[in-house]
Amino acid sequence: MSLIIPLIILFALLILGLSFVRYKFAIVLYVSYMILVGYSYINLPVWSFSYISVNIVLLGAFIFNFKIKNDMSLDFSVIKPFLLLFASLFFITLFADMASSSYQFRYWRLDFMRTCILAFIIWNVSINDEKFIKNVKWSLIISILIAGTYAILIMRLGGANPYTSFLSSYFGSGVDYSEFYTADYMTRIRNQGTMNHPMAWVLYLSAFCVFFLTLFLKERKRLYLFLLCFVAFNIVIANVRTGIAASGIALAYIYIRYNKINIKTIFYGTAIVVIVALFVAANEELSQRFLSLIDVSGTKTDVEGSSFEMRLNQFNGCLDEISNSVLFGNGYAWTTHYMSKNIEHPVILMFESLIYVVLCNHGIAGVVIWLIFAVMLFKVPRKILKIKKNVYCVDGLVIFFFTYTIGTGLYDYLAPFALFYSFLLGYLYNDEKREINLL
Secondary structure: OOOHHHHHHHHHHHHHHHHHHOHHHHHHHHHHHHHHOOOOEEEOOOOEEEHHHHHHHHHHHHHHHHHHHOOOOOOOOOOHHHHHHHHHHHHHHOOOOOOOHHHHHHHHHHHHHHHHHHHHHHHHHHOOOHHHHHHHHHHHHHHHHHHHHHHHHOOOOOOOOHHHHHHHHHHOOOOOHHHHOOOOOOOOOOOOOOOOOHHHHHHHHHHHHHHHHHHHHHHOOHHHHHHHHHHHHHHHHHOOHHHHHHHHHHHHHHHHHHOOOOHHHHHHHHHHHHHHHHHHHOOHHHHHHHHHHHOOOOOOOOOOOOOHHHHHHHHHHHHHHOOOOOOOOOOOOHHHHHHHHHOOEOOOEOOOOHHHHHHHHHHHHHHHHHHHHHHHHHHHHHHHOOOHHHHHHHHHHHHHHHHHHHHHOOOOOHHHHHHHHHHHHHHHHHHHHHHHHHO
């Protein structure tokens, strides 16, 4: 463990240093850092390394090299939905007074910079440099292989995670969540991989599922099929029910929409379902886990989770919280502010649904804004991509994001989603250019 901290600090300094001379390579390393380190803030001797500071440095380097030096036009098409979302939420915070204006603006600014800057840079560079998108692709593949292998190796440690526990204690990054998942293996234990929380780990894993299925469908290489199975196995051992369901729905959507419904498609689809069913049936713990996905009452299996009645009570709790401001809610990041003071709500608990977060923070107006945001996320790929099959792959990523956040909440998930959204569009855009050039 003594070598980990110097290596991480060297990694961070290398990213910052390269940002000024080779910003594209710095982005490649930065994406890898997000997966392998998973902690967004590190106090260095001369610099506080954070996602915000790196994003600002990369944005400056990008503007100088891309716009000032080479006079290339900037494309905002991919981040338009995110810009509209943040602009609209900023506007309605003016009418919310449960949280202070300074607190709301601070969190709005942090979320905006985390979400929009890197996605904007990746999209603009990728549509002008095909080599860049290949480098990012291999950075993602190598990083998830390392992180996923580590997660498998610690699977039998009873929930203990030496790596994240050490980083949490050293960097003072808050609660060590691995302490909460150290009993009753495969029922309460959750594997958080290299991330600071199991939910964040599964978010990345599920996004990788969509990514690897897309790569397999486009390039038909067995490597991507192996990577898809590798990541799917990590999702199962992470023990986050919503992740299993959300990724399953997204993958099924892409597979069905991408392939024509014929005997071959039905055969392969059925074969996959049968293989998974046999694998699950052979393991009692996995059987309990999968049966819990359809257990609406939350009482038919030994797996802990939320029942429909509990979810309904939480929804009513949200309406009670915004009874004095139904239209605009309590303010931006009010749920974060509440949990920082009270840990959990007596009824809503940890605000474990996007619906609860949006209602409490932004009221009915926020729900409408997020619905518009969702529609725009589906429209953007239809304007950029020419091939319908490619559009379905991006649709799958969007479907996963909303299914997952509706089931788990919204805990800094928007930034990694924006990263994968822009990268996937960049990859598919370049793939279409290659296909057109070959015609």
